[in-house]
Amino acid sequence: MSQVDAPRGRTCSRTLRSVALLTSGVLALPALAACSADESERTGKAAAPDIAAAARDKVADGGTLRWAIDAMPTTLNAFQADADAATTRIAGAVLPSLFTLDKSGRPQRNPDFVESAEIVDREPKQVVLYKLNQKAVWSDGREIGAPDFVAQWRALSGKDSAYWTARNAGYERIEEIQKGANDLEVKVTFTKPYADWQSLFSPLYPKDVTSAPNAFNDGARDGLKATAGPFRLGPLDRKAGTATLVRNPRWWGEQAKLENLVLTAVPRDKRADALAAGRVDIAEIDRGTATRIAGAAGPRYASGQPSSPAAGRTPSSALKGGAVPHSSGDGKALVARSRSVAAYVAAQTALKGYVVRKSLEPAYTQLALNGESGPLADARVRRAVARALDRKELAETVLSPLGLPADPPGSHLALAGQNAYTDNSGALGEQSTEEAQALLADAGWTPGGLKKPAPAKAGSEAGASASPKASGFPSSAPSGRKAGEGDAASDDGLYIVGDDKPASAVHGPESGGTRILAPAPAAAGRELALPGRPGSDDEARGAGAQDKKGEVAGAYAPRGTAAPVVAGAVGKNGKPLSLRFVLPSGPGSEPLRAVGAKIARMLDRVGIRTEITKVADSGYFKDHIASGNYDLALYSWPATAYPATDARPIFAKPEPASDGSLLVEQNYTRVGTDYINQLFDQAAAELDQDAARELVRRADARIWAAAGSIPLYQRPELVAAKPTVLNAGAFGFAAPRYQDIGFKKG
Template identity: 60%
Template sequence: MSQHGVGPRAVTRSVAFLTAGVLAVPALAGCGSDDPAGKPLAAPDIQPASRDKIADGGTLRWAVDSVPDTLNTFQSDADATTTRVAQAVLPSMFRMDASGRPERHPAYLESAKVVETEPKQVVLYKLDQQAVWSDGREIGAADFAAQWRALSGKDTAYWTARNAGYDRIQKIERGDSALEVRVTFSRPYADWRSLFSPLYPKDVMGTPDSFNDGARKKLKVTAGPFLVKKVDTENDRITLARNPRWWGEPAKLSAIELRTVPRDKRAAELAAGTLDLAEVDPAAARRITLAARPQSSSSPVMGPGADRSAADDLHSWAVANGSDEDAADEETVARKKLRKAAATYARRQQALRGFEVRKSLEPAFTQLALNGAEGPLADERVRRAVARALDREELAEAVLKPLGLPAVPVGSHLALSGQAAYADNSGALGGQDTEEAQALLADAGWVRGGPVKEQKKDEEKTEKAAGGEGEQAAGSSGADEDDKALGQDPAGRLAQDGKQYKHPHPGGAPGAYAPQGTAAPANQEAAPFAKNGKALTLRFVLPSGPGSQTLRTVADRITRMLQRVGIGTEISKVSDESYFKDHIASGQYDLALYSWPATAYPATDARPVYAKPVPAADGSLSVEQNYTRVGTDQVDQLFDEAVATLDEGKSRSLIRKADSRIWAAAGSIPLFQRPQLLAARKNLANTGAFGLATPVYEDMGFLKKGAKPAAGSSAKGSTAP
């Protein structure tokens, strides 16, 4: 797993880049509705166009992170590309609308509703009469029943990643006709809409062998606007072709080619004309945006040699034409290389003028995780002190404001703004308050400016060895370059000349090195807290890969915020490959940043993320997906009640109460919704940054020559009222 999030309805809630009595649930600030769910912070940005304006045919070349190891979304090694393929080629009874709420998929369902609640809950599905698999067989009860048996958890021969919801089904049978499917539950299940999305044919789900191996590298039978034509592991691409048996609106594209392209190579591939659509990082997005602007003398200079001054050029010319022949030859070669690199960059920039950046917010959020299993953070008061030290608005602004996206902190662990279960419950913990944070630490027995015993050298060596590669000194994240890239200085540490001036004695009391009577400078570190001769220092683990600059910049700001309270940090940068597996999942951290995907079904999907850890049979601690190791019996009970309550209003109320208690326990602090930046060819319609919505694959395509997209309907980073 990665520190980054995956698809909006992943099988397992993969990452990303994860108390107390009755608490009030505050309304979402800034929305003109009484509904605390509000509206999505950013709309989809897909250049919508009516189907009559889209050309028939063409291949969409779409960059992905990998060709997945399996096309079965219900297996543990499924990834975001698995989800993307399933959305295009398989039935889903429900899909997500622009607010991230489930809606009936009209191509498959005429209706689906609870028709009985006593003595058992019964859901009746009425299928579209034209709905058929690509082999011509009608979609029906046999497919529903095969998927239930495979995912019920009763037969361990099926290598399933999850059985939530399917384990509550008692039986599945045909209704009054072949188009009706009756699903009877043994226990009430509020999230019944989460089931059978996607739905696999009985050919895949019918036996353990076909489930375990039959859909890993191929899907012979499908039922979507596209089908899987080829999985090419040698060239790292998957080709989807039009499904001739598709009964809905025919796909505009002839094919979709999902190509594996590393993120740092995507700008070059776009410029080379080998891609039409690619998710990109902020640096590539800025480059594409600048390329699309009319060039003028005031346009920012980028690329090789952009940072050279006139004096640098003059010096280079002088050396190249000087009397020192060796130096002249070396400088001449360097100048030729620079001119060649600049020419290549200019050609690519010209090619990138055919693209634009479409942006929204992902159905995922980045959080600060606090490991409550041991050490100082095992004390809830210390965790709450860390949380009260954070200015979440500042962190959201540092990441989202430079991108032109709404910089609003996430107020829920269990849903995003616009989703039915959302409410801003952060008031259960409280906002940034230095005095309150320090009071919590004092109550936990930590003394501000208390004595610290010198640690033995062998202990220091052991700690460094445990930290992995790239470990740095306490209180330093090494993210200064990332700060410059984002162009933010929330801590107010940059002087007007742009240089950063650090305190000569990090960790010292404010004003300790100024003349007596001088006021302490603003935004400086407080005297560190200590207890039993040990300073309060938390190990902050971060990924070191090239795609993690934003996380490291956020970590640097968090470090400064904690220092101002009196909490030290020790940064450990580890490889991306080991970050989640060897550190987050195994609990080898104090603080960490990673992302969770949001879900329309939090009672089902979020429970394992926040469930109270329990001792396993072998004596270890079973944490499910609760990598912070912080949980309460009350939160578990609220989840259990919410998933068994068929009254949707009551179920949402229970979810919001659970979220308030998760906030109060301070095991994880939601920070901001992840930005979603897609570079798209300008004539590509109905695709791009989808936000919370499920893509409509049959409507994607290239505009006809001279056709214009829908006027005023592309909402780039627009905000909800």
């Protein structure tokens, strides 16, 4: 969900100035093919999609593709808070998107709907002129035009509270929308410059949905009277868990190859069974299921695929392996065991009929450091944690066994290959045990700090509380809560948590990013990681201040600070530095727990102790991340083409609320500064591509130096599909081209 950055060499004259995450852009350009080598070197290389790409003449006409989704969508309105990945998939197939992302995560004009889109005036106000495809019509025969744009703007502008909208970024900057020289032209005038205008009106809903609050809030939850895409909406069968999309006979573009696209609800932990039973043709899967498919295929798989101890096993050997250990026991147990193994072997035989397509997802997993209170409120301690990490080793832990590139992300706001990408991690510095120890020492955390303070004189309050032994590490859990105490399970329905996609919206870089105001523990009496805290970069600094690339004040220990020799834990005032590390406990979260264990060992080397607490997946995000009930945690953020808009709520400085809590928006680390906010605001209003990149680069450098979020690796994307499925699989950044998806001829 987000991006923009500052170039150091020439830039492609035809590129979009991708200045943000999910809500707008800058110059409407038709192509990116002419970009220079300098730009490719600057942005890096995006992971290639793995979709069995084929020309349309190689794809059969007709057929039904069954595609697994996590759950049936609770709404078909992508602008509502409970929109999820299924909502996004349906919208992509049946509704207009004026701009879509290419394989490098860069916005591209969609010629099926827009012949041209460009900024035609900058002074006195920004004006964007859309020239629509003259063939574009809704399924009811009405022309797509200005009335649809006007209705969506009014619904999403935030001026009418009767509309239950999840976001209005960009729409609130529109002053008016008018018809141009003819019915096919739409002129949008902004009250103030908006760099990310290309993110607007994607998807575009018919005015029937957006012109009235009742229609917007309830009318589009279970149906759409009019659509405009290669498919139209067919039956939604919530009991059977299927949403059927049917080839649109009114589609003016290249005809959809498939007759039907059936989205089938299959929970992540049931995907292997569904594939083996032939209930779906394609499904995103976890590493465990990928391993099973690779094991079933055996030598047919090339190197780099997940390995499996089951590879090459025959049904008889599997049955024998399951039966022998139990042969001396209960006969019924032996029979049950044999049946279980036989079922597994049968499933493995069926899984031979699938291939695993793999790429890197447009999202990264980070180590989040909660800077609201405790030791991590001190920026020096956060930086010490960050400098102790070997991010390359952590990335390799997850990606190398899958044969995927394991280069740690260098930006919070874009991923390699995107127009906004620049590696700004130098603002924090590379892994260095000595530097980490020096930062801790500067913050007062040393091995000597574990000694108990000298006894206080009679009548003094000093030393009244007992300090722990140097060899003991007390829990850092909040007061009143026992270390390791379980959390009540509840549906979080939020962002990407763990290494499985959520059943919810944000992953929705495509959905636009739900704006959530998360509750936080009362802030009274707590020190916040806001300007004025140690290491803050806001001291008398204006938004126009110039920063040298990779050089941020406070990112390193003060010159001359000696790194102490650390044989064990470090402490202060007799208390060890111990952090509560919250991890999910579910069966799909093994990679996260493996990464968490390595992080704990890396921190141990510099004297930081961790208390790993495993909690139920259902409450991991809502009960811990969003509520601030953690010191360290692992979760992911999506990345899109519009960081100035969509990344701002993720990294904006939290503001104290009247009730003493923090208004954190989506900044669950509670770490932010006024200067970062200013840079985002300037970038969102900057129509010059190079200047916008520079502002976002500087914001990212500041985010690195603040050390509230440490990107570790881009998430793997694994998709199981029948070998005959073409133009679908692990898409990476690219938006699916639904009309090209189908089956191999013959």
